[in-house]
Amino acid sequence: RPALVWFRSDLRLADNPALIAAAREGRQIGALFVWDEDSPGIRPLGGAARWWLAHSLRALAADLGRFDIPLILRRGPAAKIVTEVAEETGSDLVAFNARSGAAEAEVDRTVASALEQAGCTARRFNGALLHAPGTVHTAAGGLPRTFSAFRRAAQKLEPPRQPKPIPAGLLGIDTPPKGDLLETWGLEPVAPDWASGIRAAWQCGEAAAQARLAAFLDDGLNGYAEGRDSPAAARVSRLSPHLRWGEISPHQVLASARHAAQTGSVSHADADKFEAELYWREFAHHVLAAEPDLAQRNLQTAFDAFPWRECIGELKVWRAGRTGYPLVDAGMRELWQTGWMHNRVRMVVGSFLAKHLLIPWQEGESWFWDTLVDADPASNPCSWQWVAGTGVDAAPYFRIFNPVLQGEKFDPDGTYVRAFVPELAKLPAPFIHRPWTADAATLARAGVRLGITYPKPIIAHDAARDRALRAFAHIKSGA
Numbered sequence: 509r510p511a512l513v514w515f516r517s518d519l520r521l522a523d524n525p526a527l528i529a530a531a532r533e534g535r536q537i538g539a540l541f542v543w544d545e546d547s548p549g550i551r552p553l554g555g556a557a558r559w560w561l562a563h564s565l566r567a568l569a570a571d572l573g574r575f576d577i578p579l580i581l582r583r584g585p586a587a588k589i590v591t592e593v594a595e596e597t598g599s600d601l602v603a604f605n606a607r608s609g610a611a612e613a614e615v616d617r618t619v620a621s622a623l624e625q626a627g628c629t630a631r632r633f634n635g636a637l638l639h640a641p642g643t644v645h646t647a648a649g650g651l652p653r654t655f656s657a658f659r660r661a662a663q664k665l666e667p668p669r670q671p672k673p674i675p676a677g678l679l680g681i682d683t684p685p686k687g688d689l690l691e692t693w694g695l696e697p698v699a700p701d702w703a704s705g706i707r708a709a710w711q712c713g714e715a716a717a718q719a720r721l722a723a724f725l726d727d728g729l730n731g732y733a734e735g736r737d738s739p740a741a742a743r744v745s746r747l748s749p750h751l752r753w754g755e756i757s758p759h760q761v762l763a764s765a766r767h768a769a770q771t772g773s774v775s776h777a778d779a780d781k782f783e784a785e786l787y788w789r790e791f792a793h794h795v796l797a798a799e800p801d802l803a804q805r806n807l808q809t810a811f812d813a814f815p816w817r818e819c820i821g822e823l824k825v826w827r828a829g830r831t832g833y834p835l836v837d838a839g840m841r842e843l844w845q846t847g848w849m850h851n852r853v854r855m856v857v858g859s860f861l862a863k864h865l866l867i868p869w870q871e872g873e874s875w876f877w878d879t880l881v882d883a884d885p886a887s888n889p890c891s892w893q894w895v896a897g898t899g900v901d902a903a904p905y906f907r908i909f910n911p912v913l914q915g916e917k918f919d920p921d922g923t924y925v926r927a928f929v930p931e932l933a934k935l936p937a938p939f940i941h942r943p944w945t946a947d948a949a950t951l952a953r954a955g956v957r958l959g960i961t962y963p964k965p966i967i968a969h970d971a972a973r974d975r976a977l978r979a980f981a982h983i984k985s986g987a
């Protein structure tokens with residue numbers, strides 16, 4: 509009898525454990541994607557992620573089409589839909605890859621029991637992580653609460669498996685049931701078309717993910733350890749949305765990076781640093797599995813008493829990239845225009861929101877959730893809690909990034925700022941990260957009128973820093 513592969517955040521054919529299991533014994537295969545916003549606790553996707561999903565599904569459908577396997581699209585609560593399609597296809601096996609969230613795990617349990625009642629077997633695999641949640645633990649059996657302890661514990665385990673190719677002899681079912689037309693789901697914007705910058709910046713799908721990895725291995729990984737902090741340099745992989753949607757597996761990425769180091773095409777230092785970043789992704793997913801409400805509550809509960817400020821006006825200014833701090837503004841505009849932001853700048857804008865403005869990190873997390881193409885249910889809240897100082901192994905709250913010094917260190921000639929804040933493009937480098945210190949003649953020559961063409965700083969750094977430290981002292985003293 510046929511087997512049904514239920515695709516979720518694993519939109520690829522190679523190294524896909526669920527697909528490999530379904531294709532075993534030459535079974536015919538049905539392929540299903542369910543757009544589920546109805547099951548309890550499932551977080552609706554943000555706008556940029558919906559855009560990515562639409563394009564990724566198109567690519568997956570085309571890839572499956574090469575094997576005469578149509579991708580069946582259905583919308584609704586997964587337990588109902590998966591059981592229906594299993595029946596319609598006559599499948600006695602439904603295979604799928606796990607996701608890390610608690611609501612998603614609950615959906616899987618509901619689906620499995622609905623399938624069981626219908627006489628069908630459900631099998632769940634780990635396709636998204638190098639190590640399944642729960643397998644990396646302390647001697648006492650719990651989740652290591654610091655990244656370095658997590659990494660050490662992971663290194664003691666069996667090394668991650670080698671990636672596997674597309675299973676041979678993939679075969680579709682004879683009369684597949686009909687699904688929805690993707691266009692009817694409204695995943696992409698119509699008017700206004702806010703996605704033009706995202707479209708220009710990205711190619712979605714498995715082939716594009718492989719091409720991105722190849723390009724990075726060719727020219728990117730070499731020098732990564734040094735160059736990864738520079739937002740203007742093309743030294744990071746930009747694989748995050750591909751990993752988020754499972755267009756490529758972490759096993760494929762890790763094996764390629766290790767191979768590059770072994771064959772001497774990149775240094776071990778570069779490959780190790782890159783590998784560490786892949787392990788930050790792992791860590792975030794393991795934290796989410798252990799802390800299901802990671803996106804909602806401070807993991808360090810002392811911060812529940814922190815005097816956060818509700819200030820919608822300042823939040824809007826931050827979102828729009830109009831804070832008057834060029835690095836912060838460039839980052840927020842890169843995010844809006846391209847659906848992505850460089851990691852160093854994510855840390856700076858996050859710190860700015862939570863520390864300079866004292867706005868709850870959840871506000872930033874939800875803006876990123878809506879605007880990032882790589883918006884990830886684990887890495888996004890975990891990183892926000894890290895930046896805000898409220899999470900596991902977090903940057904200490906009192907370490908407050910100075911957006912001017914960060915800019916001068918990591919974007920010394922202002923290339924990044926000039927790209928995303930064009931109204932400052934003509935400012936000489938010494939002023940590009942601190943336009944308010946330029947004299948009137950310099951500003952005039954650069955066509956900058958502070959407060960008119962570009963805002964003055966929303967708050968002075970020193971005052972913001974003092975205020976944040978006072979707020980932190982408030983919870984430290986338990987006042």
Ligand code: FAD
Nearest residue numbers: 744745746747748785786788789851854883884887888891
């Ligand atoms: P590379 O430097 O090439 O790293 C390779 C891969 O490692 C990335 O693709 C990513 O999967 C993983 N990775 C790298 N850094 C981290 C990290 N700090 N935490 C977890 N995984 C990491 N990453 C997301 O994938 N989705 C998010 O929603 C997300 N939100 C973030 C929010 C904030 C406030 C911050 C500070 C970071 C966030 N990150 C998130 C982590 C990181 O910024 C991105 O993964 C990285 O910038 C993606 O670019 P890249 O693929 O070129 O990374």
